[in-house]
Amino acid sequence: MSTRTGTGPLAGIKVIELGAFIAGPFCGQILADLGADVVKVEPPSGGDAMRQWGAVQRDGKSLWWPVIARNKQSVTLDLRTAEGQEIVRKLAREADVLIENFRPGTLEKWNLSPEALQADNERLIVGRVSGFGQTGPYRNRAGFGAIAEAMAGLRNLAGYPDQPPPRVGVSIGDSLAGMFTVIGILAALEARHGSGRGQTVDVGITDSILGVLESVVSEYSATGAIRRRTGSTLPGIAPSNLYPTADGSWILIAGNGDGIFRRLVTAMGRPELGEDPRYATHRERGIRQRELDDLIASWTRTRTIADLLDLMEEHGVPAGPVSDAADVAGNPHFRERGTVVDIETEDYGTLAMQGVVPRLSETPGSIRWVGPPLGAHTDRILAERLGLDEQALADLRARGVI
Structure with a gap:
């Protein structure tokens, strides 16, 4: 060693x-x-x-x-x-x-x-x-x-x-x-x-x-509001949620900015929604969060995860899959950046693990040996x-x- x-x-x-x-x-x-x-x-x-x-x-x-x-x-x-x-x-x-x-x-x-x-x-x-x-x-x-x-x-x-x-x-x-x-x-x-x-x-x-914990304590101090569990959504921020796909996967789409939302609905083939007063602004979308999520989910259910990711990249809409360990270990981006690396070990052979964070340009850290x-x-x-x-x-x- x-x-x-x-x-x-x-x-x-x-x-x-x-x-x-x-x-x-x-x-x-x-x-x-x-x-x-x-x-x-x-x-x-x-x-x-x-x-x-x-x-x-x-x-x-x-x-x-x-x-x-x-x-x-x-x-x-x-x-x-x-x-x-x-x-x-x-x-x-x-x-x-x-x-x-x-x-x-x-x-x-x-x-x-x-x-x-x-x-x-x-x-x-x-x-x-x-x-x-x-x-x-x-x-x-x-x-x-x-x-x-x-x-x-x-x-x-x-x-x-x-x-x-x-x-x-x-x-x-x-x-x-x-x-x-x-x-x-x-x-x-x-x-x-x-x-x-x-x-x-x-x-x-x-x-x-x-x-x-962000502003959780300050929100309570100033208004008495207590932030609660909301599942996969962020209340008032829409659309930003998990949506089902045709092949049984989930895709996370964050299209909550006005410009991003217009690009999203264009990708959906519904560009008119970007100008619809019910959805055109951040505030209005937040008010109608559930109906907007239902509308998007009805569309994502007709597409595979691969198709959706390609469409979102093409239109500049932030999106990503819900990855498990196998997805992470094989992700080409993580591999290229060294976020996931292979280390040769005496006890396990080649062992994949997360790399060193943060990355420094002049004096980078390294994994020299395992435990x-x-x-x-x-x-x-x-x-x-x-x-x-x-x-x-x-x-x-x-x-x-x-």
């Missing part, structure tokens, strides 16, 4: 990743993709739970782990032991960033608080992710992403009004928290150029969900960074510290 250093914009930035599951490790994945030197610390027995997670596996192995742990180096340490804690303190003395997503108070219990770590390394940035953040009356509550999605108002907006609010289909709350933590870490790295000091980045999953075996880099990291010899490593292993 190659462990060559990154060449992206964060090359040379040393990161220690503690914690498990999704939010903290996804933050680490993004930093590693962009070239940071990420050392992932895992418990010796079993490692990160993500090594076992995923509804679909291959030969009993997680297909999530190769993605969320890619470009990272795995070091095993039992953080419940004084020796394991001391090793983390020593590693953190030379690090730029430490990421953790334990319940608030856990680092403090292990004598690894940001204050203690920064006393030894004033340049250290500590990214802390938790369900509800490090302060506030809920700080000590256990909080997975699903709970935060519900409590912060996201679940109330997803799905149809006559059905229970569903999950989005991916761990969106955890992923948003990981992304906001990356933003905070990058901002702290920039601030460090001036101050010479690190700082603590405090991100709650609930904070992150609220951060993308490593448990403890694959323990000896090398502890020897190179702490000067431990083979006997010291053997003694730590015998005591279950590594």
Whole structure:
């Protein structure tokens, strides 16, 4: 397995990743993709739970782990032991960033608080992710992403009004928290150029969900209006919906701008609708949203998805299919851009996965290797960074510290 250093914009930035599951490790994945030197610390027995997670596996192995742990180096340490804690303190003395997503108070219990770590390394940035953040009356509550999605108002907006609010289909709350933590870490790295000091980045999953809720809170504050679940439509914005096709597929058409709507009805062979006072303006279309959706659906049902997509492209109308994983993996646009890439792996052969986001023109990130075996880099990291010899490593292993 190659462990060559990154060449992206964060090359040379040393990161220690503690914690498990999704939010903290996804933050680490993004930093590693962009070239940071990420050392992932895992418990010796079993490692990160993500090594076992995923509804679909291959030969009993997680297909999530190769993605969320890619470009990272795995070091095993039992953080419940004084020796394991001391090793983390020593590693953190030379690090730029430490990421953790334990319940608030856990680092403090292990004598690894940001204050203690920064006393030894004033340049250290500590990214802390938790369900509800490090302060506030809920700080000590256990909080997975699903709970935060519900409590912060996201679940109330997803799905149809006559059905229970569903999950989005991916761990969106955890992923948003990981992304906001990356933003905070990058901002702290920039601030460090001036101050010479690190700082603590405090991100709650609930904070992150609220951060993308648009004007939901302001709407309530100003008018008392509470945004509700509306299924596949956006109330007052028409036409913008899913429409059935002749071959049993669905096409999403967004023709809600005045000019776009005229192009849409021209494609439908009904150009007169573009000048009809009932549909000619954004406001009037919004009032008649349901009848307009019915009219468009009656047309799309007579065409295949391929025909419709060709027509929409020809007339400059935003449209797209509802893709599944097979569609995404084979999409020529995603392949050309590197949004989906094939990676050669020891355990899975050629494995397709999402590429690095964002794309930088001069210092792009890269996928250098997939999630490593448990403890694959323990000896090398502890020897190179702490000067431990083979006997010291053997003694730590015998005591279950590594």
